[in-house]
Amino acid sequence: MTDTTLDHAHDDSHGHGSIAQQADNWKTAFWLYLASEVVIFSVLIAMFVLYRLEFPARIKEVHEAAGVLLVAINTFLLLTSSWAMVMGLHQMRKGDRAGLIRWFSIMCALGALFVGLQYVEYQTLANEGITLYSDSFGMRFYAPTAFHGFHVIVGVLWGLLVINHARKGGYSAERTIGIEVFGLYWHFVDVVWIVLFTVIYLI
Amino acid sequence: MAQVHEHAPAAFTDKAIPGTEKEAVDAAAPHNHDVTVIMGRTLPFPVYTVVFGILAAITIVEVIISELPEGTIGNILLIVLSLIKAVLVVAFYMHLREESPLYTAILVVPVVLVVIATLFLTSVPLGNY
Numbered sequence: 001m002t003d004t005t006l007d008h009a010h011d012d013s014h015g016h017g018s019i020a021q022q023a024d025n026w027k028t029a030f031w032l033y034l035a036s037e038v039v040i041f042s043v044l045i046a047m048f049v050l051y052r053l054e055f056p057a058r059i060k061e062v063h064e065a066a067g068v069l070l071v072a073i074n075t076f077l078l079l080t081s082s083w084a085m086v087m088g089l090h091q092m093r094k095g096d097r098a099g100l101i102r103w104f105s106i107m108c109a110l111g112a113l114f115v116g117l118q119y120v121e122y123q124t125l126a127n128e129g130i131t132l133y134s135d136s137f138g139m140r141f142y143a144p145t146a147f148h149g150f151h152v153i154v155g156v157l158w159g160l161l162v163i164n165h166a167r168k169g170g171y172s173a174e175r176t177i178g179i180e181v182f183g184l185y186w187h188f189v190d191v192v193w194i195v196l197f198t199v200i201y202l203i
Numbered sequence: 204m205a206q207v208h209e210h211a212p213a214a215f216t217d218k219a220i221p222g223t224e225k226e227a228v229d230a231a232a233p234h235n236h237d238v239t240v241i242m243g244r245t246l247p248f249p250v251y252t253v254v255f256g257i258l259a260a261i262t263i264v265e266v267i268i269s270e271l272p273e274g275t276i277g278n279i280l281l282i283v284l285s286l287i288k289a290v291l292v293v294a295f296y297m298h299l300r301e302e303s304p305l306y307t308a309i310l311v312v313p314v315v316l317v318v319i320a321t322l323f324l325t326s327v328p329l330g331n332y
Contacts, residue, residue: 027302031309038310042317050324060273072266079262083255086296090249180298187296191289198285202269203278 023177044144051140065128071201081110082190095173111156151189254295
């Protein structure tokens, strides 16, 4: 995982360029990493779409078994966590470290709640006989959603590390690249869920 | 998409272009960072909150559409709405509207390639593989 602190981004003593250049380097590197994630998630989603086109009746059965309420709540949780994340960055850019910690705490709590509700959803589906190996649907459903859930868990842990670093005075209004890079990750996870929510649960 | 401006530090939003409405707004309220001007109206929230409101509203609409009898128009609408949500998050929360076009290319190129590959796959009989 990327260094959560990225403290050296502010250290200009090693001849690696200005703060802005180093921040740009971090962002470029992280966008390239996100591109690899795009490919992985796109392939998983494509597999589901192809199955959906071939077996629409099975998808309808699953939709009726699972319902949309729980997933809709989860979607709101993740959207709200994304808002909390960017508001934390907004506060830090105004020099309000306590604001950053407050918003990020909300973000982490919502992310953890998302994972908890996803577990409840999996239990519900398992009770309906829909498991990883129950039929050809199982892998196509659980692979993208569980892989996304894993990303949420990583994001929550990363968010906690950012909070810890902020408590130690690790960021300032001018030095926020560590938060920005984490934000790219968290918002990407949100975007992936926006697509998964529509493709897997709504259509 | 609605024209949205946030009054915020230069590094945080689009740089004001000389002669534009944004420059005029920034000059009029240079210290107000928590206000959003959208289609001439000033809202007492940061742009992030306005975007969140739009995302939440779209999600409610999506859920309502999904509960209606299934149809092609509804499915197309759901896809369009989800794309709007994704673009909003990427543009405003991931700040892509302020960043180098290179980042946009990094994001879009793999998506386009996978969509093309998927379209090819749809022409192949799947069976229960």
